[in-house]
Amino acid sequence: MKDNRVHIVGAGPAGLVAAINLARCGYDVVIHEQNSDAGGRFNGDFQGLENWSTKGDVLEFLKNIGVDINFRCDPYSKTHYFGPDLQEITVKTSRPLFYLVERGKSESSLDRGLKRQALALGVKILWNDKLEIFPSSGRIIVGTGPKAADAIARGIVFKTSHPDFSAGFLDNRIAPKAYAYLLVNDRKATFATCLFQNFPKEKIFFQRALESMRSVIDIDIRDPKEFGGYVNFFLNPPPVKNDGILYVGENAGFQDALWGFGLRYAMLSGYLAAISIERGQSYPGLCKQYITPLLETSLANRWLFAHLGNFGYRLMLNRMSRVKDAVGVLRRFYQPSVPKALLFRIARQWYKSRLLDKHCMHGECDCVWCRHGKTAHMDRAECLIN
């Protein structure tokens, strides 16, 4: 007899997309979520659903994986980039470069939107249910998010009168091996710096990034609230262990190693886990076909990005400013190719995930990079921006 019960651990995008698709196929789905509601990992910050890694638009992708748009999802076709020395280029694209989404507990967030879709399909969600021991019956999907900090973000969300806007800052002095970003939507904004190294200096880099941003963008910052977060990515993940459990999203290491745009991988892996259960297809096989090549390319790109430094940023911005359509440039950059496959072999040797680097796992502190699962320290927001 077909066992119809599926337990999903974690109500993040990966777990919720798996739940939505399984419920549609008639499965009896129960989600176990450690927080009291969806979106607890985030603080109202804006993120981007990148729109360059596939030929089709990301809205088509969402439709294909069974997700309706019942959350804030606004297209951005013009982005300002500031390179080292703060020289500016404006990139306009034929289709949106990304769609802005909100994360966190607001009703317009992606997390709450996905939750509503799951509930409407009859998914049962058990809140405040931190699962350490898995149920003994039914299929199990684990989507509990990152396990370690391979890259971190430190930032603020705030109110502003500035019109909708997006900007990226590429400079190792404010965001080592990464970038800082400003996203403004409907009088709310997110500004953050991301770091792939030098985590202990996160506050210093945030201050520098904020000063740089304010020197080129005239924006009022009202009622700032701090947020921080981390992502992990590791390769050759075992998306199915011997126990038959399917691992999805960041828990399985599915994350864009170049810039941390992991949302699409999270949702795609949730979808693939669902169809592997429904159609009896191999989940590792589906991941190998649809996810692994892109992850490997992203690691090759990370190696390039990290090694070229500010020189590489200048090169990239120069190229983006000269082409008619930057989406095409980025898509080619993200696509697997023979040179990228060769580079991946080098990158794999060079790169070690912090999953293996336990020294940053200390206990009580306010570092973004080792306060696993702790909520952001809102009360210190003022001292961060002054």
Ligand SMILES: Cc1cc2nc3c(=O)[nH]c(=O)nc-3n(C[C@H](O)[C@H](O)[C@H](O)COP(=O)(O)OP(=O)(O)OC[C@H]3O[C@@H](n4cnc5c(N)ncnc54)[C@H](O)[C@@H]3O)c2cc1C
């Ligand atoms: C600051 C920041 C900015 C980002 N910006 C972008 C961006 O612009 N674009 C993009 O594409 N990606 C971005 N990302 C990455 C993106 O947020 C992640 O890739 C995505 O959230 C991963 O989804 P997930 O479902 O795998 O995990 P999560 O979103 O982490 O969800 C995991 C869920 O599991 C729950 N959980 C954990 N352990 C247990 C347990 N034992 N029992 C029960 N429940 C549990 C958690 O509470 C959580 O609700 C960003 C990440 C950060 C930190």
